[in-house]
Amino acid sequence: MMTPILIVMIVLSIIFDFLNGIHDSSNIVATMIASRAFSPRVALGITAIAHFIAPFIFGVAVATTIGHEVVAAKAITLNVLIAALASAIIWNLLTWFLGIPSSSSHALIGGMIGAVGIGAGLDAIELRGLEKILIALFISPVIGLLLGHIFTKIVFFLARNATPKINVFFKRSQIVSAVALSLSHGTNDAQKTMGIITLGLVVAGVIPNFEVPLWVITISAAAIALGTALGGWKLIKTLGSKFYKIRPVHGFSSQLTSAVVILGASIFGGPVSTTQVVSSSIMGVGSADRVKMVRWGVAKEIMVAWLITIPATAAVAAGIYWLIEKFL
Numbered sequence: 001m002m003t004p005i006l007i008v009m010i011v012l013s014i015i016f017d018f019l020n021g022i023h024d025s026s027n028i029v030a031t032m033i034a035s036r037a038f039s040p041r042v043a044l045g046i047t048a049i050a051h052f053i054a055p056f057i058f059g060v061a062v063a064t065t066i067g068h069e070v071v072a073a074k075a076i077t078l079n080v081l082i083a084a085l086a087s088a089i090i091w092n093l094l095t096w097f098l099g100i101p102s103s104s105s106h107a108l109i110g111g112m113i114g115a116v117g118i119g120a121g122l123d124a125i126e127l128r129g130l131e132k133i134l135i136a137l138f139i140s141p142v143i144g145l146l147l148g149h150i151f152t153k154i155v156f157f158l159a160r161n162a163t164p165k166i167n168v169f170f171k172r173s174q175i176v177s178a179v180a181l182s183l184s185h186g187t188n189d190a191q192k193t194m195g196i197i198t199l200g201l202v203v204a205g206v207i208p209n210f211e212v213p214l215w216v217i218t219i220s221a222a223a224i225a226l227g228t229a230l231g232g233w234k235l236i237k238t239l240g241s242k243f244y245k246i247r248p249v250h251g252f253s254s255q256l257t258s259a260v261v262i263l264g265a266s267i268f269g270g271p272v273s274t275t276q277v278v279s280s281s282i283m284g285v286g287s288a289d290r291v292k293m294v295r296w297g298v299a300k301e302i303m304v305a306w307l308i309t310i311p312a313t314a315a316v317a318a319g320i321y322w323l324i325e326k327f328l
Contacts, residue, residue, distance in 0.1 A: 001206070002204075002206065003204060005078050005079075005082070006078060006200060006201075006204045006206070008082060009078050009081050009082050009085070009196075009197075009200045010197055010200065012082060012085040012086060012089065013081075013085055013193050013196050013197045013200070013220075014193070014219060014220075014223045015085075015089055016085050016088055016089050016092070016104075016108070016193060016196075017190065017193035017220055017223035017224050017227070018223045018224070018226060018227040019089060019092045019093065019096070019104070019227060020092065020104040020189055020192075020193070020224055020227060021048075021051065021189075021223065021224040021225065021226060021227020021228040021229075021230075022096065022227040022228070022230055023092050023095070023096055023102075023104055023227075023275075024104060024185060024189060024228070024274050024275060028043075028047045028178065028181055028182050028185055028228070028274075028278070029043040029044055029047055029178075030278075032174055032178050032251055032255070036171070036248075037170075037171040037172075037174040037175075037178075037248060037251055038174070038175075038178075043178070044228065044229050044230075045229065046175070046178060046179065046182065047178065047181075047182040047185075047228050047229075048225045048226070048228045048229035049182075049225070050179050050182030050183050050186060051182055051183075051185065051186035051190065051221065051224050051225040051228050052186065052221045052222060052224075052225035053183075053186070053221075054182070054183045054184070054185075054186030054187040054190070054221070055186060055187060055190050055191060055194070055217050055220070055221045056217065056221070057183070057187070058183070058187040058263070058266060058267070060191055060194055060195075060212045060217065061191075061266065061267065061268065061269035062187070062188055062191035062192065062195070062266055062269055062270070062271050063191040063192070063194040063195035063198065063212050064195065064210070064212075064269060065129070065132070065133065065195070065269040065270070065271060066108075066191070066192050066195030066196065066199075066271060071112060071113075071116045071120075071124055071125050071126055074120075074124070075116050075119065075120035075121075075124035076116070076199060076203050077119065077203060078200055078203055078204060079115075079119070079321060079324050079325065079328075080112070080115040080116055080119050080120075080321065081112075081115075081196060081199065081200050081203075082320075082324065083111065083114070083115035083119075083317045083318075083320040083321035083324060084108065084111030084112040084114070084115045084196075084317050085108075085111065085196065086111075086316075086317070086320050087107070087110070087111035087114065087115070087313045087314075087316040087317035087320055088104065088107035088108045088110075088111045088313060088317075090316060091107040091110075091111075091309065091312065091313050091316070092104055092107060095305065100305045102275065102305045102306065102309050103137070103273035103275050103276055103306060103309055104189065104192075104273070104275070105137060105189070105192060105271050105272065105273045105274075106137060106273060106306065106309035106310050106313070107309055107310075107313045108192055108196075108313075109130075109133060109134075109137070109271075109310060110309060110310035110311065110312065110313030110314040110317070111313045111314065111316070111317035112317070113125060113130075113310070113314045113317075114313065114314030114315060114316065114317035114318040114321070115317040115318065115320070115321045117314065117318060118318040118321050118322060119321055119325075132270065133270070133271055135270075136265055136270030136271060136272050137271070137272060137273055137276070140261055140262075140265055140270075140272040140273070140276060140277050141273070141276035141277055141279070141280035142280070143261050144257060144258060144261050144276070144277040144278070144280040144281040144284060145280040145281065145283055145284040145287075146284060147257045147260065147261065147281065147284065148253060148254055148257040148258075148280070148281035148282070148283070148284025148285040148288070149284040149285070149287055149288045150284075150288075151253050151256065151257050151285075151288075152249070152250075152253045152284070152285045152288035152289065153288045155249060155252075155253055156249075156288065156289075159249075166249075167247070167248045167249070170247075170248035170249045170251070170252045171248045171251075173252050174248070174251050174252050174255060177251075177252050177255035177256040177259065178255055180255070180256065180259035180263070181255045181256075181258050181259040181262070181278075182228075183259075183263070184258070184259045184262035184263035184266060185262060185274045186221065186224060186225070187262075187263065187266040188262050188263075188265065188266040188271060188272060188274065189224060189274060190220045190221050190223075190224045191220075191266070191271075192271055193220040193223065193224070194212050194216050194217055194220045195212075197216045197219075197220065198210055198211070198212045198213070198216055201213070201216075246282070250282070250285050250286065250289070253281075253285045253288075254278065254281045254282045254284075254285045257281040257284070257285070258274070258277050258278045258281045261277050261281070262274060262277055273306075276306060
């Protein structure tokens with residue numbers, strides 16, 4: 001039976017997924033738009049379609065990680081999930097309003113840690129699973145930075161004798177790299193919502209074990225695709241212009257690098273932050289051109305936002321959980 005509290009949890013999950021699409025669409029389309037490879041609406045349309053179909057192609061390994069390996073199953077209640085989702089939604093709205101490309105993944109993990117920590121104690125947190133997730137979250141941007149730098153150096157070497165017409169090639173090639181990045185993002189990020197909804201269904205006794213239903217895959221994919229189609233213009237501006245002036249070669253290189261890192265993590269069940277990976281790959285690509293070209297001050301501001309996301313959302317989720325338990 002679908003109880004009112006379970007319906008609230010599912011609705012919050014869909015809202016989080018939708019906001020994740022709005023928030024993270026900037027990561028996917030910023031370089032396409034900034035390099036003038038596509039118009040904004042065409043870029044957002046392509047990415048929205050790719051986001052919807054991605055989970056049906058690449059499976060649900062990340063959903064299983066989120067649902068099984070963050071906290072002990074006995075510590076999970078619907079109130080815990082509601083508090084975690086509410087905290088992540090508040091953080092996404094705040095950073096969206098301020099135009100800061102923060103991590104929805106960090107926000108959700110921080111929310112779960114905070115809600116479970118106050119509800120069942122810190123010993124209910126699965127350290128091995130949390131370690132796996134944190135390694136994926138914090139190592140992936142480093143890999144994105146290094147791969148972006150190396151890949152761009154290789155591209156520059158191969159195109160060293162090319163005429164300016166090479167820019168036409170890089171613009172057109174972004175249809176491939178952009179679709180690859182969109183598929184990788186849809187695979188990784190939509191699955192986080194799938195994991196939370198499925199976990200709620202198990203806790204509520206609607207399904208006997210953790211197996212993601214088809215309808216959960218469908219609504220999660222649809223929510224993130226719709227959010228992506230609407231776009232987050234403030235964040236697109238930050239990623240597309242504030243680091244440095246992006247040319248077609250930069251867009252192509254950063255998209256392909258990000259797609260490799262995110263899709264690789266998704267296949268192995270590692271939830272990564274698309275915001276982190278794309279931002280770091282953009283910096284890596286720019287540094288391969290000229291290190292001084294990158295506005296590292298902007299990167300520092302974004303890094304500070306990354307570092308405070310988990311503790312901030314954990315604190316907010318703990319407060320929300322306390323209020324739910326006290327007044328509801």
